[in-house]
Amino acid sequence: MTGYRPRDWTQQPPALAPAYKSTRLRAPSAPLVQMPQASVPLSSPVFGQRDLEPLDHDLLQNHAQEGAPIGERILLFGRVMDQDGRAVPGTLIEIWQANAGGRYRHRNDTYLAPLDPNFGGCGRTLSDAEGGYAFHTLRPGPYPWPNSDNSWRPAHIHVSIMGSGLPQRLITQLYFEGDPLVALCPIVQAIPDKDAIDRLVARLDLEAATPFDCLAYRFDIVLRGRRATVFENKPEGM
Amino acid sequence: MTKTPLPETASQTAGPYVHIGLAPEIAGLQTPLPALGAEIADVDVPGLRITLEGRIFDGGGTPVTDAMIELWQADTDGRFAGADACTPGFRGWGRSATDFETGLWQFQTIKPGRVGDQAPHIALWIVARGINIGLHTRAYFQDESEANASDPVLLSLTPERAATLITQQTSKATYRFDIHLQGPQETVFFDL
Numbered sequence: 001m002t003g004y005r006p007r008d009w010t011q012q013p014p015a016l017a018p019a020y021k022s023t024r025l026r027a028p029s030a031p032l033v034q035m036p037q038a039s040v041p042l043s044s045p046v047f048g049q050r051d052l053e054p055l056d057h058d059l060l061q062n063h064a065q066e067g068a069p070i071g072e073r074i075l076l077f078g079r080v081m082d083q084d085g086r087a088v089p090g091t092l093i094e095i096w097q098a099n100a101g102g103r104y105r106h107r108n109d110t111y112l113a114p115l116d117p118n119f120g121g122c123g124r125t126l127s128d129a130e131g132g133y134a135f136h137t138l139r140p141g142p143y144p145w146p147n148s149d150n151s152w153r154p155a156h157i158h159v160s161i162m163g164s165g166l167p168q169r170l171i172t173q174l175y176f177e178g179d180p181l182v183a184l185c186p187i188v189q190a191i192p193d194k195d196a197i198d199r200l201v202a203r204l205d206l207e208a209a210t211p212f213d214c215l216a217y218r219f220d221i222v223l224r225g226r227r228a229t230v231f232e233n234k235p236e237g238m
Numbered sequence: 239m240t241k242t243p244l245p246e247t248a249s250q251t252a253g254p255y256v257h258i259g260l261a262p263e264i265a266g267l268q269t270p271l272p273a274l275g276a277e278i279a280d281v282d283v284p285g286l287r288i289t290l291e292g293r294i295f296d297g298g299g300t301p302v303t304d305a306m307i308e309l310w311q312a313d314t315d316g317r318f319a320g321a322d323a324c325t326p327g328f329r330g331w332g333r334s335a336t337d338f339e340t341g342l343w344q345f346q347t348i349k350p351g352r353v354g355d356q357a358p359h360i361a362l363w364i365v366a367r368g369i370n371i372g373l374h375t376r377a378y379f380q381d382e383s384e385a386n387a388s389d390p391v392l393l394s395l396t397p398e399r400a401a402t403l404i405t406q407q408t409s410k411a412t413y414r415f416d417i418h419l420q421g422p423q424e425t426v427f428f429d430l
């Protein structure tokens with residue numbers, strides 16, 4: 001193992017995206033400095049079931065006080081893999097989101113939509129041996145934000161993946177198939193590649209739905225792959 | 239037999255409410271999940287106990303009060319958790335959030351040792367509203383000038399830029415590391 005594949009920056013949003021106002025004073029002006037390969041740590045923190053509670057992955061239950069939260073019940077599931085399609089097992093996946101009305105349980109969120117007493121809006125799990133993961137949650141509502149006079153975030157769930165090394169550490173957001181706000185959102189549209197945006201859209205998977213309980217959306221995650229070793233690149237016998 | 243690699247999933251900003259998911263207790267929020275990343279090294283882990291703290295400033299010089307910062311470091315013998323047989327009780331990973339009022343973030347940890355030919359350092363990763371992809375940087379120690387002088391990462395930078403990665407020692411066991419996202423004092427950020 002000799003480190004990670006170089007990042008393909010055509011698939012990532014640039015630091016400065018002027019239409020997303022908050023980037024204007026928070027984007028570094030200097031280009032990122034390439035760290036010498038030998039200095040990049042290849043290890044990452046290890047998490048286990050002892051770090052988790054049994055209901056951590058179930059947002060329909062993990063903050064329930066007197067019943068289930070209001071909203072469209074969904075199973076959110078998928079697979080975490082690297083750029084070579086290899087499973088990333090045992091990695092910590094954390095999500096947070098607004099409730100069905102578009103309100104976050106956060107002291108800085110003052111949107112007029114009410115809090116749901118039965119919904120906290122955060123969850124976490126570990127990927128299994130095949131990289132698979134699943135959460136039970138509800139589809140969050142869109143919400144307004146102070147980027148312009150009339151800016152609305154598409155429905156989205158924030159997703160954090162620890163990965164198996166610092167270069168794989170990722171935070172992203174997933175969106176929902178068919179949401180007309182995706183095309184209007186400057187945070188999403190900062191990503192220059194249309195296909196890269198499309199891959200942030202979770203797909204309805206009716207087969208995976210639980211009849212008379214919840215719909216299912218699939219969201220697969222691809223983390224940086226390992227650089228092929230010199231040995232692997234050499235043809236046999238050389 | 240070279241297969242085209244799959245494209246990496248695109249990053250998106252952690253947004254202003256990152257605390258709900260990742261740092262609820264630090265940010266004083268009531269959520270169902272206790273925070274991960276509070277314990278970097280258990281009390282019986284050997285090493286000099288230190289505080290690493292600082293603020294994050296935007297291009298206008300205003301402290302950022304809605305950021306989350308993660309730490310990754312070696313133990314006092316230069317070993318990383320998860321990679322080698324390192325000290326039991328040493329996680330080497332932590333999470334902090336900038337205070338909603340003061341913008342101060344803080345870690346209670348141990349001073350790391352040298353890692354191979356690298357000077358003692360702490361890797362930091364910063365996410366916030368307005369940061370589209372997490373920023374990697376490193377904090378080196380002011381009182382390790384000899385080791386710093388031969389560190390390959392610091393040596394790859396101009397002295398002016400390298401200086402942005404050196405902490406200020408504000409007391410015997412407290413190191414201050416202010417991060418400037420933009421502008422003339424801009425901190426060095428890395429592509430790993």
Ligand SMILES: [Fe+3]
Nearest residue numbers: 156158253255
């Ligand atoms: Fe959000």
